[in-house]
Amino acid sequence: MAKNNIKNDAITSRDEDFAKWYTDVCRKAELMDYSSVKGFIIYRPYGYALWEMIQAYMDKRFKETGHQNVYMPMLIPESLLQKEADHVEGFAPECAVVTKGGLDNLEENLVIRPTSETLFCEHYAKIVNSYRDLPKLYNQWCSVVRWEKTTRPFLRGSEFLWQEGHTIHASEEEAKEETMRMLGIYEETARELLAIPMVTGKKTEREKFAGAQETYTIEALMHDGKALQSGTSHYFGNGFAKAFDMKFLDKDNKLKHVYQTSWGVSTRLLGAIIMVHGDDNGLVLPPRVAPTQLRIIPIQQNKEGILDKANEICDTLKQAGIRADIDTSDKTPGWKFSEAEMRGIPLRLEVGPRDLQNGQCVVAKRVNGEKITLPLDENLTTSILKILDDIQQEMYEKALAFRNDHITDVTTFEDFKEVLNSKGGYVKMPWCGDEECEVKIKDETAATSRCIDTTKEADGVCPICGKKAKHIVYFARAY
Amino acid sequence: MAKNNIKNDAITSRDEDFAKWYTDVCRKAELMDYSSVKGFIIYRPYGYALWEMIQAYMDKRFKETGHQNVYMPMLIPESLLQKEADHVEGFAPECAVVTKGGLDNLEENLVIRPTSETLFCEHYAKIVNSYRDLPKLYNQWCSVVRWEKTTRPFLRGSEFLWQEGHTIHASEEEAKEETMRMLGIYEETARELLAIPMVTGKKTEREKFAGAQETYTIEALMHDGKALQSGTSHYFGNGFAKAFDMKFLDKDNKLKHVYQTSWGVSTRLLGAIIMVHGDDNGLVLPPRVAPTQLRIIPIQQNKEGILDKANEICDTLKQAGIRADIDTSDKTPGWKFSEAEMRGIPLRLEVGPRDLQNGQCVVAKRVNGEKITLPLDENLTTSILKILDDIQQEMYEKALAFRNDHITDVTTFEDFKEVLNSKGGYVKMPWCGDEECEVKIKDETAATSRCIDTTKEADGVCPICGKKAKHIVYFARAY
Numbered sequence: 021m022a023k024n025n026i027k028n029d030a031i032t033s034r035d036e037d038f039a040k041w042y043t044d045v046c047r048k049a050e051l052m053d054y055s056s057v058k059g060f061i062i063y064r065p066y067g068y069a070l071w072e073m074i075q076a077y078m079d080k081r082f083k084e085t086g087h088q089n090v091y092m093p094m095l096i097p098e099s100l101l102q103k104e105a106d107h108v109e110g111f112a113p114e115c116a117v118v119t120k121g122g123l124d125n126l127e128e129n130l131v132i133r134p135t136s137e138t139l140f141c142e143h144y145a146k147i148v149n150s151y152r153d154l155p156k157l158y159n160q161w162c163s164v165v166r167w168e169k170t171t172r173p174f175l176r177g178s179e180f181l182w183q184e185g186h187t188i189h190a191s192e193e194e195a196k197e198e199t200m201r202m203l204g205i206y207e208e209t210a211r212e213l214l215a216i217p218m219v220t221g222k223k224t225e226r227e228k229f230a231g232a233q234e235t236y237t238i239e240a241l242m243h244d245g246k247a248l249q250s251g252t253s254h255y256f257g258n259g260f261a262k263a264f265d266m267k268f269l270d271k272d273n274k275l276k277h278v279y280q281t282s283w284g285v286s287t288r289l290l291g292a293i294i295m296v297h298g299d300d301n302g303l304v305l306p307p308r309v310a311p312t313q314l315r316i317i318p319i320q321q322n323k324e325g326i327l328d329k330a331n332e333i334c335d336t337l338k339q340a341g342i343r344a345d346i347d348t349s350d351k352t353p354g355w356k357f358s359e360a361e362m363r364g365i366p367l368r369l370e371v372g373p374r375d376l377q378n379g380q381c382v383v384a385k386r387v388n389g390e391k392i393t394l395p396l397d398e399n400l401t402t403s404i405l406k407i408l409d410d411i412q413q414e415m416y417e418k419a420l421a422f423r424n425d426h427i428t429d430v431t432t433f434e435d436f437k438e439v440l441n442s443k444g445g446y447v448k449m450p451w452c453g454d455e456e457c458e459v460k461i462k463d464e465t466a467a468t469s470r471c472i473d474t475t476k477e478a479d480g481v482c483p484i485c486g487k488k489a490k491h492i493v494y495f496a497r498a499y
Numbered sequence: 500m501a502k503n504n505i506k507n508d509a510i511t512s513r514d515e516d517f518a519k520w521y522t523d524v525c526r527k528a529e530l531m532d533y534s535s536v537k538g539f540i541i542y543r544p545y546g547y548a549l550w551e552m553i554q555a556y557m558d559k560r561f562k563e564t565g566h567q568n569v570y571m572p573m574l575i576p577e578s579l580l581q582k583e584a585d586h587v588e589g590f591a592p593e594c595a596v597v598t599k600g601g602l603d604n605l606e607e608n609l610v611i612r613p614t615s616e617t618l619f620c621e622h623y624a625k626i627v628n629s630y631r632d633l634p635k636l637y638n639q640w641c642s643v644v645r646w647e648k649t650t651r652p653f654l655r656g657s658e659f660l661w662q663e664g665h666t667i668h669a670s671e672e673e674a675k676e677e678t679m680r681m682l683g684i685y686e687e688t689a690r691e692l693l694a695i696p697m698v699t700g701k702k703t704e705r706e707k708f709a710g711a712q713e714t715y716t717i718e719a720l721m722h723d724g725k726a727l728q729s730g731t732s733h734y735f736g737n738g739f740a741k742a743f744d745m746k747f748l749d750k751d752n753k754l755k756h757v758y759q760t761s762w763g764v765s766t767r768l769l770g771a772i773i774m775v776h777g778d779d780n781g782l783v784l785p786p787r788v789a790p791t792q793l794r795i796i797p798i799q800q801n802k803e804g805i806l807d808k809a810n811e812i813c814d815t816l817k818q819a820g821i822r823a824d825i826d827t828s829d830k831t832p833g834w835k836f837s838e839a840e841m842r843g844i845p846l847r848l849e850v851g852p853r854d855l856q857n858g859q860c861v862v863a864k865r866v867n868g869e870k871i872t873l874p875l876d877e878n879l880t881t882s883i884l885k886i887l888d889d890i891q892q893e894m895y896e897k898a899l900a901f902r903n904d905h906i907t908d909v910t911t912f913e914d915f916k917e918v919l920n921s922k923g924g925y926v927k928m929p930w931c932g933d934e935e936c937e938v939k940i941k942d943e944t945a946a947t948s949r950c951i952d953t954t955k956e957a958d959g960v961c962p963i964c965g966k967k968a969k970h971i972v973y974f975a976r977a978y
Binding site for chain 2 (some may be wrong): 052055057060061062063064065068069071072088089090091092093094095096097100112113115116117118119120121122123129130132139142143146147158162163165167168169174178179181272349440
């Protein structure tokens with residue numbers, strides 16, 4: 021009977037073993053479970069509900085900005101994947117290959133989509149003729165498969181859930197605008213919904229997407245000082261357009277190639293939420309993304325009037341749009357408290373016989389344990405909505421302060437290494453633009469360039485080679 | 500320039516060639532397109548939006564009845580699929596098999612899920628211990644792959660989108676209740692959302708799901724008199740529970756096997772909508788499931804005030820929750836009319852200079868072409884909401900009358916054949932319960948048993964063998 025009774029066990033503390041703490045939270049908050057195929061995880065109800073919250077928010081933003089959802093085939097013929105040289109080079113080594121279908125060997129092998137650029141290109145080439153058909157702003161919610169040797173729940177898996185936007189435009193300018201618009205929506209989703217401040221910028225040539233001209237990224241900083249690439253937005257120019265013959269007749273009656281973008285975020289965002297906000301008692305969820313925002317735990321629930329009152333409160337809160345539930349199981353309140361904590365539910369509301377007598381209840385904030393006594397009157401809902409808003413704000417500010425404390429400007433490689441090893445986080449340093457220096461940094465420190473700060477002009481020299489610096493770059497050890 | 504300009508071409512009429520009419524509508528209403536892999540279609544924005552409407556409605560119903568969404572791996576080890584004998588026999592011949600991952604040959608082949616019973620069973624066996632853990636009511640939205648030789652858009656594909664519910668229960672009674680509850684939700688979704696009356700009943704042994712004890716079905720009748728199985732709900736007993744060792748400690752302190760159900764509907768429902776409601780001008784959508792319920796087509800839109808008024812109407816309708824849009828492109832009104840028709844948009848609203856002068860607009864009902872003049876006053880929204888409701892009701896009643904006209908009771912095999920060949924539809928006949936007679940009917944008429952009418956006692960004899968009849972069965976030629 022013990023195998024499922026894991027909630028009362030303590031989890032590993034973050035300081036003791038951050039990696040173990042992470043998988044403890046993933047499993048004990050019942051976000052996921054392992055399957056019998058390595059790297060393929062099960063998204064359990066609570067983990068999937070979290071993803072649904074993110075989907076709902078983003079899907080609305082995508083549609084408001086004119087995007088339409090579609091669904092492309094899961095399988096790609098090998099010859100189609102090979103049409104764009106850089107792209108196939110990037111993805112071929114990670115592919116799962118279907119060689120048999122319905123008991124027969126296939127004439128041509130089919131690859132499970134690692135990403136769907138090639139499918140969108142083939143379709144666009146077929147349906148677009150004129151400038152009137154442009155832009156096409158499509159998005160797809162699906163799972164993709166990339167064969168990974170080292171896997172970790174949500175962070176790196178052989179299968180993961182994501183959205184992939186693929187758009188084509190009549191002009192370079194418009195495609196570049198789209199690339200930045202979607203980066204903006206990603207940054208805003210992280211900030212507004214997940215309470216995560218992102219560093220945004222441009223990837224170096226070495227780190228950009230296979231086949232892209234430019235890749236922009238949102239990078240989150242985890243509690244252990246490592247960065248997590250959390251979403252990317254790519255500008256393709258017309259490289260794929262040429263490979264796939266995507267042409268349109270422009271207003272000037274000339275045939276031209278389209279300009280293209282793609283952009284994606286994945287269930288990696290769940291990993292970011294866990295590692296930015298979580299603590300030694302488990303998950304801590306920002307109210308806006310929490311599937312359950314408030315859990316009512318009745319105290320001495322068998323006493324007369326308690327359950328009635330608890331249910332009444334629950335109904336009132338739900339009617340006001342608060343995602344509230346109530347734990348009426350026969351477990352002890354202590355067990356219920358620790359389960360609510362492990363799951364990171366932003367607010368716990370206790371109501372017992374004494375509270376009832378005093379016409380009040382107690383709410384406890386998951387983020388800091390603070391307890392607030394509230395009268396059980398007509399202002400309860402308003403008070404709780406206000407507290408939820410405050411928590412969202414506090415969590416963002418806490419994450420922002422931590423992030424800002426962990427951005428350090430340096431001008432020498434010695435300082436770079438010292439900062440990286442002492443406090444971690446982002447180390448900003450001028451860079452000449454040569455891949456050789458980028459590789460040297462990685463080899464000696466395990467830090468990679470996260471992105472170029474596009475808001476700042478570089479001055480000074482690259483500390484690695486002494487040449488004039490071209491960019492200021494965020495470096496960090498990363499997941 | 501012509502390749503995409505297909506809307507002005509007439510489509511094949513239903514009477515001329517129903518199969519060709521069907522694929523014409525699928526393509527020209529831009530619901531789907533073919534990909535380069537046979538049987539794998541592209542769900543274009545309009546087709547996917549229709550699926551999203553169905554998803555939103557059903558997902559809400561599932562959650563209201565206590566179900567939770569999860570996501571299971573896309574790939575199943577061959578050994579796992581083989582654990583339940585009937586199940587593997589049913590699905591193995593249709594599987595797509597991954598034999599290579601990341602450039603290496605796999606130690607064990609992996610099958611792309613044709614359905615996910617085995618994955619759910621493995622997971623449930625791991626997480627369920629006690630009666631307190633039951634029931635588990637999980638659902639998954641995903642795509643599945645079944646290698647098909649003959650494929651048709653939405654009706655039969657090698658990949659299709661669906662939902663699959665998988666539940667486990669402490670008792671047989673509760674699992675049977677769940678099986679019927681979900682059948683009821685399917686029937687209601689078809690009726691309320693899609694305006695399609697379903698015949699519901701139990702599948703014969705021969706037609707039931709691989710591994711199930713009982714399969715219940717909803718069957719829709721297409722315009723050509725053929726039936727379309729549109730959703731199924733299965734009761735498994737504890738067959739899978741034994742194969743997968745799914746046990747729980749019951750209240751009486753005894754270890755018992757769980758009782759199980761699964762149920763699913765797929766993008767086949769799109770095929771049903773097309774073939775029940777469509778006409779020779781294209782798709783006809785019931786208002787409740789229509790992604791766009793009303794399209795405003797401005798007449799002489801360059802004249803002063805027309806576009807302003809059209810936009811104002813559009814905003815007002817949208818604020819009332821009506822899914823309205825406006826076609827302000829530079830195409831002719833005629834082109835716009837036929838596009839709105841092809842796409843089956845329930846209402847078209849025209850507003851031109853003369854209308855403006857008279858303070859009115861004209862709405863035209865897609866289902867029968869009826870035109871209604873409405874004053875442009877504060878009652879416009881209410882009137883349109885009423886008209887949309889009426890259309891939904893009219894479409895259901897029309898489909899119901901057609902369905903009822905096409906259910907014929909017979910007691911002889913001669914009548915059976917005569918009815919099937921003259922008017923088609925369902926032919927109800929007593930049946931002895933022997934597979935031999937069922938097969939004979941199929942071989943001689945191409946009609947299959949759609950379901951047993953569970954509401955009626957059989958009397959008389961089976962016309963095939965002359966033995967006492969056990970059931971009254973709906974037979975039909977089917978997709």
